[in-house]
Amino acid sequence: MIEFSHVSKWYGTNQVLKECSLTIGKGEVVVICGPSGSGKSTLIRCINGLEPFQKGDVRVEGVSVAARGTNLGRLRTRIGMVFQAFELFPHMSVLRNIMLPQMKILGRGQTEAEAKATQLLARMGLSLHGAKYPAQLSGGQQQRVAIARALAMDPQAILFDEPTSALDPEMITEVLDVMVALAQEGMTMAVVTHEMGFASKVADRIVFMDAGVILEDTPKDTFFTAPRTERAQQFLSKILQH
Amino acid sequence: MFGNFDTQVLIKNHALLLNGMLISLELTAIAAVFGMVIGCVLAFMRLSRLLVVAWIATAYVNLLRSVPLILVIFWFYMLVPKVVGHPTGAFTSVMIAFVLFEAAYYCEIVRAGIAGIRRGQAQAGLALGFRPTQVMRYVILPQAIRTMVPVLLSQVIVMFQDTSLVYIVGVRDFLTAAEVVADTNNRPLELYTTVAVVFLAICLTASLLVARLRPRTAR
Secondary structure (H helix, E strand, O other), X not given: OEEEEEEEXXXXXXXXXXXXXXXXXXXXXXXXXXXXXXOHHHHHHHHOOOOXXXXXXXXXXXXXXXXXXXXXXXHHHHEEEEOOOOOOOOOOOHHHHHHHHHHHHOOOOHHHHHHHHHHHHHHOOOHHHOOOOHHHOXXXXXXXXXXXXXXXXXXXXXXXXXXXXXXXXXXXXXXXXXXXXXXXXXXXXXXXXXXXXHHHHHOOEEEEEXXXXXXXXXXXXXXXXXXXXXXXXXXXHHHOOO | OOOOOOOHHHHXXXXXXXXXXXXXXXXXXHHHHHHHHHHHHHHHHHOOOOHHXXXXXXXXXXXXXXXXXXXXXXXXXXXXXXXXXXXXXXXXXXXXXXXXXXXXXXXXXXXXXXXXXXXXXXXXXXXXXXXXXXXXXXXXXXXXXXXHHHHXXXXXXXXXXXXXXXXXXXXXXHHHHHHHHHHHHOOHHHHHHHHHHHHHHHHHHHHHHHHHHHHHHOO
């Protein structure tokens, strides 16, 4: 469903992605991990065209992200995205955050959008918070609203860019629970995270990156028990120490 | 010193003074409205990805912000009639000078307001599928306006004080009217004290109102 072929990206002379190739099939959950600065976020931002790249191609459902004629708006609507800093719109209520994109982008009516938003908030356990503004919610609650906002567009896949990195430890679980449920329902997911517990529970594959290169792309069991590269072994020993 | 403060001279000439105040206020209002319109256009030009467009706006803003207002007033006083081809009167030239001068300042306030919104907000909007113009309209501007409005209004208050500079080209604003009355009646103390008190009262009240606006609008 999502295909990278030999994607390279430079910031000036600094190459941040090197010949990255990767395929994410429908219903697959792929966790992308690696040390900071390894290009994980940049990689998944290429999928919905938030990051331009200079070489190679990314195709989403067969449509090239970089091609001139591509309707990027349409493509982005089919791919949800959840950010590290939540990025809810602070000047709108929670309900409005989930309704506005449905109405302005998908052309849904007020009633339909509100019904969808209400239903998703209930699913996130946030039914009582629809009228509040994002600033009145905890980080974990805000991130669940952000997930609801993405889901409201009925996406074919969701990209998660370090969704729990900005959260206090006690809030990480409530967000991961929602993500695990989504994964189990068969949502196609690309998740940049250091949460190896989440990875071992629901990931189909683990992609390990370092310095802009995809070093490993393996089923999760192989990754945890027998990582091929030394770099991945070091990374795992650091991250799993505790 | 204030023992023989003559209030009669104020009462007798109140029509002239009031008329001067109306001219000051009119100039402020016109310059604020049209200055903001042009300022917004300049701000969007500066944020444009078309480098030529951005460069033109930047050059304009830097030029106008580098010269003293009093010079701009003088300059337009001489220039405007030449450009239009016939005498225009001091008020018209001063009006144009203020609109174009203030636009440069409003541009910077608007631009800073827009640039101050975190990049992630625009990215979230784009990622949902909004078009760039929709991101501006639904996501960026509503937030930016909340931070801009108090700053823009403060700039209007500063400009209101600056309107007194038009005396150099003979526009009969509040200060000039007071000067005329002071000279003809030989009562400078009464008149200039009154001008100071009136400016103080108006600007202080306006500042307090803007300050009250701040916590509700600026986040």
